[in-house]
Amino acid sequence: MIALVAVAWLAQFAAVRAAEVAPTxxxxxxxxxxASAQATGIxxxxxxxxxxxxxxxxxxxxxxxxxxxxxxxxxILTAWSYVLDTDYLTVMLADGRKLEAKLVGADxxxxxxxxxxxxxxxxxxxxxxxAVADVGTRVWxxxxxxxxxxxxxxxxxxxxxxxxxxxxxxxxxVYETPYHGPVYVLDCITNNPGAAGGALxxxxxxxxxxLGKELRNSQNxxxxxxxxxxxxxxxxxxxxxxxxxxxxxxxxxxxxxxxGQGIDLAERGxxxxxxxxxxxxxxxxxxxxxxxxxxAGLKADDLVVFVGEHLVQSLQAxxxxxxxxxxxxxxxxxxxxxxxxxxxxxPPAKDDAPDVKP
Amino acid sequence: MKRFTGHEGRSAxxxxxxxxxxxxxxxxxxxAVEVDPAVRAAETNRVxxVERASAPSVAVFAPGGQGGGxxxxxxxxxxxxxxxxxxxxxxxxxxxxxxxxxLYDAVIVGVDPTGDVxxxxxxxxxxxxxxxxxxxxxxxxxDGCFTIGNPFLLATDFKPSVAxxxxxxxxxxxxxxxxxxxxxxxxxxxxxxxxxNSGGPLFDDQGRxxxxxxxxxxxxxxxxxxxxxxxxxxxxxxxxLGHLKSGRVVDHATLGARVASDAQRRVVVDDxxxxxxxxxxxxxxxxxxxxxxxxxxxxxxxxxxxxxxxxKGWRVPLTYRREDRIVDILxxxxxxxxxxxxxxxxxxxxxxxxxPHGPHGRRPQAPKPGEKRPDGRRPDxxxxxxxxxxxGKTPDEKPADKPADDDAPGAPRDPEKPQxxxxxxxxxxxxxxxxxxxxxxxxxxxxxxxxxxxxxWRALASRGDLSALAGRWRISGTVASGGEFEIExxxxxxxxxxxxxxxxxxxxxxxxxxxxxxxxxxxLVTLAMWRxxxxxxxKQFGDLYYLGTNPVPDRSGLADVLxxxxxxxxxxxxxxxxxxxxxxxxMWPDDGADPCELYFADYxxxxxxxxxxxxxxxxxxxxxxVFECKRFAFESAGEE
Numbered sequence: 001m002i003a004l005v006a007v008a009w010l011a012q013f014a015a016v017r018a019a020e021v022a023p024t025x026x027x028x029x030x031x032x033x034x035a036s037a038q039a040t041g042i043x044x045x046x047x048x049x050x051x052x053x054x055x056x057x058x059x060x061x062x063x064x065x066x067x068x069x070x071x072x073x074x075x076i077l078t079a080w081s082y083v084l085d086t087d088y089l090t091v092m093l094a095d096g097r098k099l100e101a102k103l104v105g106a107d108x109x110x111x112x113x114x115x116x117x118x119x120x121x122x123x124x125x126x127x128x129x130x131a132v133a134d135v136g137t138r139v140w141x142x143x144x145x146x147x148x149x150x151x152x153x154x155x156x157x158x159x160x161x162x163x164x165x166x167x168x169x170x171x172x173x174v175y176e177t178p179y180h181g182p183v184y185v186l187d188c189i190t191n192n193p194g195a196a197g198g199a200l201x202x203x204x205x206x207x208x209x210x211l212g213k214e215l216r217n218s219q220n221x222x223x224x225x226x227x228x229x230x231x232x233x234x235x236x237x238x239x240x241x242x243x244x245x246x247x248x249x250x251x252x253x254x255x256x257x258x259x260g261q262g263i264d265l266a267e268r269g270x271x272x273x274x275x276x277x278x279x280x281x282x283x284x285x286x287x288x289x290x291x292x293x294x295x296a297g298l299k300a301d302d303l304v305v306f307v308g309e310h311l312v313q314s315l316q317a318x319x320x321x322x323x324x325x326x327x328x329x330x331x332x333x334x335x336x337x338x339x340x341x342x343x344x345x346x347p348p349a350k351d352d353a354p355d356v357k358p
Numbered sequence: 359m360k361r362f363t364g365h366e367g368r369s370a371x372x373x374x375x376x377x378x379x380x381x382x383x384x385x386x387x388x389x390a391v392e393v394d395p396a397v398r399a400a401e402t403n404r405v406x407x408v409e410r411a412s413a414p415s416v417a418v419f420a421p422g423g424q425g426g427g428x429x430x431x432x433x434x435x436x437x438x439x440x441x442x443x444x445x446x447x448x449x450x451x452x453x454x455x456x457x458x459x460x461l462y463d464a465v466i467v468g469v470d471p472t473g474d475v476x477x478x479x480x481x482x483x484x485x486x487x488x489x490x491x492x493x494x495x496x497x498x499x500x501d502g503c504f505t506i507g508n509p510f511l512l513a514t515d516f517k518p519s520v521a522x523x524x525x526x527x528x529x530x531x532x533x534x535x536x537x538x539x540x541x542x543x544x545x546x547x548x549x550x551x552x553x554x555n556s557g558g559p560l561f562d563d564q565g566r567x568x569x570x571x572x573x574x575x576x577x578x579x580x581x582x583x584x585x586x587x588x589x590x591x592x593x594x595x596x597x598x599l600g601h602l603k604s605g606r607v608v609d610h611a612t613l614g615a616r617v618a619s620d621a622q623r624r625v626v627v628d629d630x631x632x633x634x635x636x637x638x639x640x641x642x643x644x645x646x647x648x649x650x651x652x653x654x655x656x657x658x659x660x661x662x663x664x665x666x667x668x669x670k671g672w673r674v675p676l677t678y679r680r681e682d683r684i685v686d687i688l689x690x691x692x693x694x695x696x697x698x699x700x701x702x703x704x705x706x707x708x709x710x711x712x713x714p715h716g717p718h719g720r721r722p723q724a725p726k727p728g729e730k731r732p733d734g735r736r737p738d739x740x741x742x743x744x745x746x747x748x749x750g751k752t753p754d755e756k757p758a759d760k761p762a763d764d765d766a767p768g769a770p771r772d773p774e775k776p777q778x779x780x781x782x783x784x785x786x787x788x789x790x791x792x793x794x795x796x797x798x799x800x801x802x803x804x805x806x807x808x809x810x811x812x813x814x815w816r817a818l819a820s821r822g823d824l825s826a827l828a829g830r831w832r833i834s835g836t837v838a839s840g841g842e843f844e845i846e847x848x849x850x851x852x853x854x855x856x857x858x859x860x861x862x863x864x865x866x867x868x869x870x871x872x873x874x875x876x877x878x879x880x881x882l883v884t885l886a887m888w889r890x891x892x893x894x895x896x897k898q899f900g901d902l903y904y905l906g907t908n909p910v911p912d913r914s915g916l917a918d919v920l921x922x923x924x925x926x927x928x929x930x931x932x933x934x935x936x937x938x939x940x941x942x943x944x945m946w947p948d949d950g951a952d953p954c955e956l957y958f959a960d961y962x963x964x965x966x967x968x969x970x971x972x973x974x975x976x977x978x979x980x981x982x983x984v985f986e987c988k989r990f991a992f993e994s995a996g997e998e
Contacts, residue, residue, distance in 0.1 A: 041500075042499055042500045059577075060577075060578070096623065096656075096657070140500070145575075145585075145586060146575040146577075146586055148527060148530060148546065148575070148586070149527065149530075150659060151657045151659065152656060152657065153527070153529070153530075153657075153659065154499060154527060155527075156526040156527045156546060156586070157499050157500055157524065157525075157526050157527070158524070158526055158548040158585050159500075159523060159524040159548060188548075188585065189548070189583075189584045189585030190585070191584075192575075192577070192584055192585065192586065193577055214578075223578075223579070
C-alpha cells in the first residue's frame with residue numbers, strides 16, 4: 001500500500017516532466033492543448049456515452065452510473081454494481097433517447113458488466129482497437145458523475161494525467177473489490193458518485209479504460225482515482241457478449257428434465273436465505289456441519305455469484321441453474337466472501353451422510 | 359512489511375514520500391531534459407495571463423475579518439461582482455484585498471439572491487484594474503479555464519490562489535436550495551472551487567471573465583472540491599447588471615406558465631396563469647414551446663436554463679406551435695417572488711439546507727417534502743397563495759436527483775448568529791462607506807438608486823429642459839391613418855383630438871380607471887405622465903426610482919428604466935443610455951392588464967430641444983395610432 005502511494009507520488013512528478021518533455025500537441029504544457037485538439041477528442045467520445053439508471057436512490061447509494069456503447073447493436077460496458085440489480089434498468093443515450101436495458105452478463109472479478117439496449121448503427125467504442133496509456137499520458141475522464149447531466153445533456157469531462165500504471169493492492173481487506181489487476185492511477189478526481197463505468201480516453205478520444213468504482217484504501221482512508229485498462233477487460237467482454245464464460249444472467253426457470261434431475265443444495269448442507277424479495281440475492285444463511293458443503297469450505301454469508309460459468313443474481317436464478325445439473329454430480333461455485341471471489345467445488349452427498357433434512 | 363494503521367500509517371506514508379522525493383531530487387543532472395521551446399513559450403504565456411487576471415481579482419472579507427470569499431472588479435470606478443451568499447455574511451460594508459497588497463473599503467450595491475449574485479463597489483480609486491468580460495455562450499467543454507480566489511481564506515497577504523482546469527460542461531442546471539442559489543445555465547469546471555472561492559472569477563485561458571464561482575458538488579469527503587464546481591455565467595450577469603446597479607433586491611423572471619415533456623419529448627405548456635402576459639399574448643395549455651428568448655427548447659431543463667438568466671420585467675421573444683400553426687410572440691416576464699418574499703430574502707439564512715458532513719457521515723435517508731423520492735418522481739410544487747406559479751419547475755426528466763449534494767462553498771455556517779439586513783451591528787461603518795450608503799426600506803442601498811435616477815434624469819434633461827414649462831403643452835400634426843390631431847396637456851387636464859372625435863381626462867384624483875381614448879389602454883394618462891416627468895423632474899414627480907436596464911422591442915441594446923407611480927398608476931420610462939433619448943413610455947393602470955405603450959422616434963430639434971417627430975401608440979397586440987408631431991407649443995405655469 002505504501003509502495004503504491006509512493007509510486008503514485010513519484011510517478012506524478014515523472015508525469016509532469018514527461019508532459020513537459022514530450023509535448024503531445026500545440027502548447028502542450030498548458031491544460032488546453034489547442035481548441036481543435038480538445039474538441040476532436042471530446043466530440044468523438046460524447047456520442048458513445050450513456051447514462052444508466054437503476055437500483056438505489058439514497059445518499060451513498062445513488063441510483064445512477066455511467067457507461068459507454070461498445071457495439072452498434074447496443075451493448076454497453078459499465079461497472080458491475082448494485083445499480084444493475086433491478087428489473088427496471090434504464091439507459092439514456094447521448095441524444096436523449098431513453099431505452100430499457102437488460103443485463104447481458106458480468107465479470108465480478110473485473111467488476112465489469114455488459115448491458116444491452118435495442119439499437120442499430122449506434123456510435124460505439126471499438127474494443128478491438130487497443131489504445132494504451134503510459135505514465136504521463138493526458139486523458140479525459142468522461143462520465144455522468146453526480147448525475148449532473150440528464151436527457152441529451154452531455155456527460156461531464158474532467159482533465160487529467162495517468163499518474164501510474166500499477167497493480168491494485170492484492171492484500172485482502174485493503175480495497176473493497178475482488179479486482180487486483182493492473183490499473184491506471186489517475187491525477188483526476190474520478191472517485192465520485194456516478195462516475196463508475198465512465199470512459200477514460202486520450203486526447204484523440206480513443207478508449208483507454210473504464211473508470212472504476214468508489215474505492216477507499218481501508219488502511220489510510222485514501223480514495224483511489226483509477227481506471228481499469230482496456231486490455232484487461234476486452235477478452236472478458238467478448239466472452240460475455242458471445243454468451244461464453246461469465247455469460248447469461250437470470251435464466252428463466254425451466255422444468256426439470258425428469259424426476260431426480262437437479263441438485264438439491266439443502267441435501268448437500270447449504271441453507272439459503274429465505275426468498276422474500278423480488279430478487280433475493282443468493283446468500284448462504286448457514287452451512288450444516290459435517291456435510292459436503294462444510295467440507296468444501298462454504299461458509300455462512302457467502303454470496304453465490306456463479307454456478308459454473310453462469311452468473312446468478314437471485315435465489316430463483318440459482319434454483320433454475322441447479323435444476324439443470326445432474327443430481328449426483330459435483331458443481332463448481334464461485335462465491336463472494338469478504339469481497340474476494342472464492343472458487344468452491346461442491347461434491348455430491350455421500351450415501352452414508354447424516355440426515356440433513358432442514 | 360509491517361502494516362501501519364491510522365495516524366501511524368499517515369506519518370509513515372509522509373516519511374516515505376519525503377524520502378522518495380529527496381531521492382528523486384538528488385538524482386544527478388545526467389538526466390537533464392530538453393524542453394521544447396513551444397512548451398516554454400506556453401508556460402511564459404500562462405504566467406503572464408495569470409498575472410494579468412490576478413490584478414482585478416479580489417479577496418472579500420467581512421468587517422471583523424472573519425468570513426468572506428472572493429470577487430472581481432469589472433469597472434475602473436470599482437464595481438465588483440461576488441456571490442450573494444458571500445456579501446450576505448458581510449453586511450453593507452466589506453474590506454477587499456487586492457493583489458497589490460492593499461485593502462480597500464467596499465459597499466454593497468445590489469443583490470440577486472435567487473441567482474446568488476451581488477454587486478459591490480470598491481471605494482477610493484477611479485482606476486481599478488478591470489477584468490474583461492467574454493461571451494460565455496462561446497465557451498466549450500474541454501476549454502482551459504482557471505479560478506482565482508481565496509479558498510479556505512488562505513490569502514492573509516491578499517494574494518489570491520490560482521487553480522487550473524477545464525470546462526466540464528456548459529448550460530448546466532443546479533437546483534436551488536429553497537428558492538435561493540439557483541444556478542441555471544451555469545458553467546461546470548474541474549478547476550478547484552473550494553469554500554472561499556465563492557464570488558470569485560472563472561477565467562478562460564486568455565484571462566477573460568466567463569463566470570463567477572459559487573457552488574460545487576460534494577459528498578463523502580465533505581466540503582472540499584472533488585473536481586466538480588459551478589460558476590454563474592457572465593452572460594447571465596450581464597442581463598442583471600443594470601438592475602444590480604439600482605441598489606435593489608433583484609428578482610428573477612417567470613413565464614407565468616409551466617412546461618413539461620410529453621411522450622414525444624416535446625416541451626409543452628402544462629399549466630398557465632390567465633393573469634400572465636403569456637396568456638394575454640395567446641399562449642395556452644398544450645401549446646408546444648419551440649423557442650424561448652432565441653434558444654431552441656429541446657427539454658424542460660433547457661427551458662429552465664433559458665429562462666433562468668433573465669431578471670423580472672424583461673420582454674423576450676417566444677415561439678410556439680399549436681397544431682400546424684407556428685406563432686411568434688413577445689412576452690413580459692413576471693417576477694418569481696412576491697414583493698414581501700423578496701424583502702424577506704435579504705434576511706434569509708443562506709446556509710444550504712443540510713449540515714456539512716464528514717467522510718463517513720450519512721444523512722437521513724428519508725426524502726424531505728418537495729425532494730425527489732427514491733423512485734425518481736418529483737411531487738408537484740404547491741401553488742403559492744397569491745396565485746403566482748413557480749417558474750417552469752416541473753416534474754422533469756431528472757431521475758433521482760440529489761439536491762443534497764450541491765453546496766455553496768463559503769456559505770455562512772453558524773445558524774445561531776442573527777443575519778441583519780444592514781450588516782453586523784458590532785463594527786462601525788467606515789466614513790467612506792457611509793458616504794456611499796443610504797438605508798431605506800425596500801432597498802439594499804438607496805444611495806445607488808438615487809445616483810442612477812439623477813444620472814438618467816440629467817441625460818434626459820440634457821436634450822431639452824422642459825422643467826420651466828409647467829403650463830399647458832400643445833402638440834399637433836397628422837395621424838398615420840389620415841387627418842389632423844391635437845394634444846393638449848396640463849396639470850389638470852389631458853385632451854386628445856383626432857379625426858374620430860375628442861377624448862378628455864381629468865388628471866386630478868385617481869387615474870387607474872381612465873383608459874381613454876377607447877382602445878388605447880390609457881393614452882391620455884400616459885401622455886400626462888410623460889409630461890409630468892419632463893416638466894416636474896424626479897423630485898416633483900413623486901414616487902420615482904431607477905429600475906435597471908431592460909431591452910426595448912425592435913431595438914438592440916438595453917435602455918435605462920425609471921419607474922414612477924402617481925395617481926394609482928405605474929409608468930415606465932425607457933431612456934437610451936447612449937444619447938439620453940426617451941425611447942418608450944409604458945403605463946399600467948392595473949398589474950393584470952396590458953399597458954398603454956408609447957414609442958418615440960424621429961427626434962427633431964425645436965427651439966434647442968429634441969422632441970419626438972413620431973409617437974406610435976400600442977395597446978395589447980394592436981397599434982392604436984401613429985402620431986406624426988409637427989408643432990409643439992409650451993406655456994409656462996400661470997399662462998393658462
